[in-house]
Amino acid sequence: MTIHKKAAPPSTAVHPIDDLVSRIHFDAREGRIWLDDQRMLLLHASALGVLHQELIETLGIDKARGLITRVGYNSGSQDAELARKLRRSARPVDTALVGAQLHMLEGVARVETVRLDVDEERGHFHGEFIWHGSAEAEAHIHRYGIGADVVCWQQVGYASGFSSRFMGRPVMFREVQCQAQGAPHCVIVGKPVEEWDGAEEDLRTLRADTLTSGLSAFNGAASAQSLLGDADVVGVSAGFNAVCHMVRRAARTQATVLFLGESGVGKEVLARSLHRISPRSAGPFVAINCAAIPEDLVEAELFGVDKGAYTGAHSSRPGRFERADGGTLFLDEIGILSWPAQGKLLRALQEREIERVGGTKACKVDVRVVAATNSDLREAVKRGRFREDLFFRLNVLPMRVPPLRERREDIPVFMNHFLRKFNQRDHREVTGFTGRAIDAMLTYHWPGNIRELENLVERGVVLASDQGPIDITHLFVGGEEVEGDWLALHRDGSLLASRTCAPATDALALTPELLGQRVVALLSGAENACTTSLDEVEAAMIQSAMARTEGNQSAAARLLGLTRAQLIYRLKAYKRLGGE
Structure with missing residues (x-):
């Protein structure tokens, strides 16, 4: 079956949606940014121009183009796996669009889809996209001005890597129009390698072995095989x-x-x-x-x-x-x-x-x-x-x-490695990890290191359902203390302070700060909002009002908009929960 997306009008762009936005987290305390289970970096856009210039003047324009294109190819290839994971049940065309959506989330450009034909069964792919405000083109123009060549090499590599991994066959993109040539925007077109005339030069730029290697089945453990060549020794840190x-x-x-x-x-x-x-x-x-x-x-x-x-x-x-x-x-x-x-x-x-x-x-x-x-x-x-x-x-x-808390880049690798191991051993079909489970695993302090992580993943495989993901409620049920903080993104790009949803031991175990964060997340409609009961909210408000009024019940009732009798009734219920 062929899925066809008709040409979009010039004003229509692909908009990032919540399933991708919610996977970006900032762990300021640890100095890490995560896109799902991949570590990311925030870089000055001007640094990209410096990199272009240094590589061009050191290696020459052909070698510089090849190197930067391969870097982009690697990034696109990894993002294709995120697309498959987050949109497992979506239409192929929706999954294929993740690359363009992530390009926008990562600040590369505003992407407009002109055409996208996807038929996985026949291996057919044809895509045409417009990049508005390409960061790569702008950085190059700042250094070299307007010229005769297209210069969005990293972005072309990214699109090729994403589409090749997604389709399971070599797909190559070319930039046919670039802002660095004086055009109002950049345009790229992608289709299988064999459908391009003169593809040999592009393959030499990308290197055929790089293109082919990007098609191998990717998983965290396999991609990070250690230098020791042992399936049980994995890591990327x-x-x-x-x-x-x-x-x-x-x-x-x-x-x-x-x-x-x-x-x-x-x-x-x-x-x-x-x-x-x-x-x-x-x-x-x-x-x-x-x-x-x-x-x-x-x-x-x-x-x-x-x-x-x-x-x-x-x-x-x-x-x-x-x-x-x-x-x-x-x-x-x-x-x-x-x-x-x-x-x-x-x-x-x-x-x-x-x-x-x-x-x-x-x-x-x-x-x-x-x-x-x-x-x-x-x-x-x-x-x-x-x-x-x-x-x-x-x-x-x-x-x-080093302990696992000093090599957090290895945590996703071990998660995928042990998930595959226990799925195979126990004949299970657990599909992966939920967003909040990944958040908790990345921020947990791991006193037991890899051995503890292995035990938790094994526990998750036992408790999770077949064809379903491992959630935080399947993992931290043995008294582990999970108190990781991070900054998440709303859909509009604003930051939201969040905290891992560690199960509380009772209704009063949440601090006012944590409870406030949960309530804000719930009211804002955040995907990773933690479960928060009305009893928890009411108990916290009563406790705060009584503390603020130094135990004066009448004054506390006025703060809460209650009568004194209503407050006394709720205080009795609060004490039954264990309050003081």
Whole structure:
């Protein structure tokens, strides 16, 4: 079936609508702006002109055009996934228009649709759009004036990336008229690559491999595959990528690695990846959590036991060092090792040999030790709880894995990764996350890090309905405190102070500030308005009036427009709710 949108009159523009506007949030406290689960930036429009100029004068106009076009292509490709998610049940033409609508929301230009034909079954696409007030063209004109060339390279790349990802086949846009040429506005036309004459030059500009790669199925985890090539090690943040680079460099060596970081940040997952990409990958990977073993059995677990070493030792048993021979031994929570065990571990690291408990003969081992701890070993050394010589032996390649609250760009990646994992494991068809669930996940402080996030997504998959999204009520039901603040947008572009809709423990648990924000959101018709009961509002107003009048019931009643008898009746009901 072909869906055709007739040519719009010149005065008709595509208007941003609420489902897109509501997905833009400003987290001023954390210094982040989010478009759904993608981090965004606010930039001066003049900076775009500086970028054009620097690239043109440094690389030449052809290479500069190609680079800027590819940047736009990447952005459009990601926004196409947002379109699919938000308008899953909409007509294809409405979903295809999201690119133009997001262009306006992002301040690029006012977009007018002249023609849009979409037939996904046949792979047919033809679009023609007018850009009024193109920021890219204006920035270029400011630097170079009016010329002979079209210059909205980033915008053309964006349209091509969005449409290619949306259609699942290469779609290419060309700018056929530009303000930088002296025209009153810019015009772009898009259709499948094979329908263009002379498409080879455009493909060289965009690079065919870039165009093709943009058509692969996108999801947060797959697009952010780590540098370690492991499906379980994902992330896009700078902190995460820095650790991955260090792991890759360390993997080629025999140096001892010490992972530092809070519980739940993924230290063991990184240790397994280090082993997998190292020359020792054919050997065993043996892991031991030192905190999970009784203190009097740690030495036996690490170094093994000879027959008769103690009561009950009826046979000899190899320890973890011997079992890891030729491979990697991962020692988690190494900071809790007893003093004698620390001494034996130091000897094993220095001499590459161990001695079983109750044994008399040293045994050579070829083991690479990778350790991890969530404690401050330097402080433990100062307090005499950890051997200084062992600390320096372990601290050859220290790698700090940042907590999740310091790498919030990775939260959407893990959300999508775990959603896919548990959908597949439990044969569920949960479709994704609601807007307020994403808001809550992005602003939550994550004391349990990735492990806690995984547990919450698993909980959401269990509680949500098939073919439905995970909402905040499916996630934070275990006593978690969610108090994230952000700034959202009204449809008219004005800012609204909002707060994550964390479930209150009772009707009186909301602060007056939070209650006021909820009431404003509700009255303004905001999509992300939290559930707010009349009991909550009434109780808060009574409490405020009584405080303002220092307990004078008559004065408080006048403030509320009630009789004294009516106020007393409501006060009794308020006290039954638990008020004072």
